[in-house]
Structure formats: structure tokens, C-alpha cells
Amino acid sequence: MPEKIAIIGAGLIGRAWAITFARGGRNVALYDSDPRRVEETLRTAADLIRDLESRAMLAGQTTAQVIGRITAAETIESALEGAQHAQENVPEDLEAKRIIFAELDKVAAPDTVLASSSSAILPSRFTESLASRHRCLVAHPINPPYLVPAVELVPASWTEPAILERTRALMSAIGQAPIVMRRELDGFIMNRLQGALLHEAFRLVAQGYATTEDIDAGICKGIGLRWAFMGPFETIDLNAPGGVRDYVARYEGLYRHIAKSQTEPTPWSGPLSERVEAELSRKTPRARLAERQQWRDRRLMALLRHLAQDEKEIGE
Numbered sequence: 573m574p575e576k577i578a579i580i581g582a583g584l585i586g587r588a589w590a591i592t593f594a595r596g597g598r599n600v601a602l603y604d605s606d607p608r609r610v611e612e613t614l615r616t617a618a619d620l621i622r623d624l625e626s627r628a629m630l631a632g633q634t635t636a637q638v639i640g641r642i643t644a645a646e647t648i649e650s651a652l653e654g655a656q657h658a659q660e661n662v663p664e665d666l667e668a669k670r671i672i673f674a675e676l677d678k679v680a681a682p683d684t685v686l687a688s689s690s691s692a693i694l695p696s697r698f699t700e701s702l703a704s705r706h707r708c709l710v711a712h713p714i715n716p717p718y719l720v721p722a723v724e725l726v727p728a729s730w731t732e733p734a735i736l737e738r739t740r741a742l743m744s745a746i747g748q749a750p751i752v753m754r755r756e757l758d759g760f761i762m763n764r765l766q767g768a769l770l771h772e773a774f775r776l777v778a779q780g781y782a783t784t785e786d787i788d789a790g791i792c793k794g795i796g797l798r799w800a801f802m803g804p805f806e807t808i809d810l811n812a813p814g815g816v817r818d819y820v821a822r823y824e825g826l827y828r829h830i831a832k833s834q835t836e837p838t839p840w841s842g843p844l845s846e847r848v849e850a851e852l853s854r855k856t857p858r859a860r861l862a863e864r865q866q867w868r869d870r871r872l873m874a875l876l877r878h879l880a881q882d883e884k885e886i887g888e
């Protein structure tokens with residue numbers, strides 16, 4: 573019998589998780605406090621799954637097989653019944669998370685893992701007072717998880733290591749790439765890394781050193797090219813003849829010097845964001861943002877197919 577996953581909150585991320593878990597062979601029960609969302613999600617998920625099949629992204633399965641694993645649950649109790657894992661996706665609001673986790677904690681069987689998709693709320697903030705807080709954690713996806721495999725697993729100090737390990741194993745088994753934090757921290761990992769880069773990008777534009785176009789090119793035609801298959805640590809390990817230790821000996825001084833001018837965040841809002849928007853609008857007029865998002869998703873799917881093929885031919 574395949575594992576059962578309860579999806580709690582069937583909006584944008586709930587829908588994306590339902591597709592991801594169903595493609596990974598799990599049975600999925602979808603619950604939302606607004607039943608119209610469940611109907612709408614089932615309908616739109618079918619279109620998205622068909623789209624994935626047409627791009628050979630269902631791991632050899634048919635649309636019917638994957639859709640057939642997703643069912644609507646009328647109550648939270650029926651969604652959770654027999655579920656090994658519950659993935660919560662209600663709006664990003666501390667009070668809403670506290671309320672839904674109190675309910676999940678009461679209703680779910682003792683061995684059901686309770687995971688939140690929260691983008692930024694630390695798990696300790698909404699699980700502290702729960703009777704079985706040891707089985708709660710954040711599993712933060714990047715949207716949409718059926719295309720972007722990384723998922724950050726963030727424990728509170730009371731999350732049991734075995735729960736973290738079970739969630740890691742489940743995510744790996746469905747084809748995701750779990751990133752396990754040892755302990756919670758604001759911004760988790762990916763937003764901290766992205767934030768550091770964005771702060772510097774805004775600073776360079778604010779101080780008139782470069783245009784948004786040149787900075788974007790510096791990433792996608794330059795240092796970002798490698799990032800689709802290797803991270804910053806492996807990059808520097810291969811960028812000095814003697815590996816990372818040699819890189820540190822050669823370049824730490826340079827980066828330390830640069831870091832002294834990177835301590836104060838530049839405000840993004842106001843005239844700076846207007847300037848950034850004006851520059852970006854030359855390439856993508858605001859009325860065409862949705863079209864450009866579709867272009868991004870098509871390129872992302874093509875890149876993922878290419879990377880999967882590359883891994884087979886060249887190695888990971």
C-alpha cells in the first residue's frame with residue numbers, strides 16, 4: 573500500500589505539493605477549509621500534470637496514473653486518517669499556523685509527521701505549546717516543487733532527529749533534494765543566500781556601478797552558469813590548483829576587503845526600485861510579465877531535462 577500524504581491547504585503550494593507527492597507514487601488527500609479551492613485545485617492540477625507528461629516529466633507515468641492518486645477530503649479528519657505525513661500550506665501568518673498546527677496535533681495519529689511549507693516562520697514559533705511538538709518541522713519548498721527539487725527541512729530544537737530523518741527519506745524517495753538544517757534560523761538557508769546576493773545587486777545599481785541588465789548578465793552568462801550543477805563551495809574547490817584550502821590562501825584577503833563595503837543594506841524601495849523597474853520594463857513591459865513567467869517555466873523544464881540527461885551521460 574503506497575504511503576498516504578495529507579495536504580492541508582490547497583492553494584498554490586498545496587496544489588504543487590499534491591502533484592509532487594502523487595508523481596512520487598504517494599496517495600494524496602487534499603483538504604482546504606474552502607471546499608471550492610479543492611475543486612479548483614483538482615481541475616488545474618490535471619492540466620499541470622498533462623503539461624508535465626507532454627514534457628516527459630512524470631518519471632515514465634501517465635497523467636491518469638498520477639491524477640488517480642489525488643483525492644479530495646471533505647474534512648481534516650478524513651485527510652489525516654492513515655496519513656504518514658501531513659504537509660500544511662495555509663497562508664503565511666503566524667496565528668493561522670498556530671491554529672492549524674494545534675488542530676493537526678489533536679487530530680493526526682501519533683506517528684504522523686506534521687510539516688509546514690512556511691517560507692519564513694520558524695517552526696518553534698507555532699509548535700512550542702503542542703503536546704507532540706517533537707513530530708513538527710518546516711519543509712519549505714521552492715515554487716513549484718515538481719520542477720524545483722530543493723526543499724529545506726528546518727527542525728525546532730524539540731523536533732526529534734528521527735522525524736527529521738523520516739522526512740528527509742520521504743523527500744528523497746519522491747525525487748526532491750532535501751536540504752537539512754541542523755537548527756532553525758531566520759531566512760533558513762536559501763533566502764539568506766539569495767538575500768545576500770540581492771543586497772549586493774541593489775547596492776551596485778544604487779551606487780551607479782552597473783545596470784540591472786549587466787548585473788543579470790553577470791549571473792546568467794557568468795558565475796550562475798555553473799550553479800545549476802554545482803554550489804559555491806564546490807566551485808571554489810575547483811578554482812584553485814590546490815583546491816579549497818589553496819583558494820582561501822589566495823583570495824580570502826580580497827573578499828575580506830570587499831566585505832568591508834558590504835555591511836550596510838541599501839534601501840530597495842522608493843527611487844531605487846522605480847529605477848530597477850524602469851530598466852527591467854525595457855525588456856519586459858509590465859503587461860507582459862505573465863507571458864515572461866511562462867517563458868521562464870518552459871526554459872526551466874528544458875534545463876531540468878538537459879541536466880537529467882547530462883547526469884546520465886557525464887555523471888553527477
Ligand SMILES: NC(=O)c1ccc[n+]([C@@H]2O[C@H](COP(=O)([O-])OP(=O)(O)OC[C@H]3O[C@@H](n4cnc5c(N)ncnc54)[C@H](O)[C@@H]3O)[C@@H](O)[C@H]2O)c1
Pocket residue numbers: 580581582583584585586603604605606609660661662663664665668672689690691692712713714715
Ligand atoms: N507561493 C509561494 O511561492 C510559496 C513558496 C514556498 C512556500 N510557500 C508557503 O506555502 C504556504 C501557502 O502559500 P500559498 O502561496 O499556497 O497560499 P494560498 O493563499 O495560495 O493558499 C492558502 C490556502 O490555505 C487555505 N486555508 C486557509 N486557512 C485554512 C485552514 N485553517 N485549513 C485549511 N486550509 C486553509 C486557503 O483557503 C487557501 O486555499 C505559505 O506558508 C507560504 O509561505 C509559498
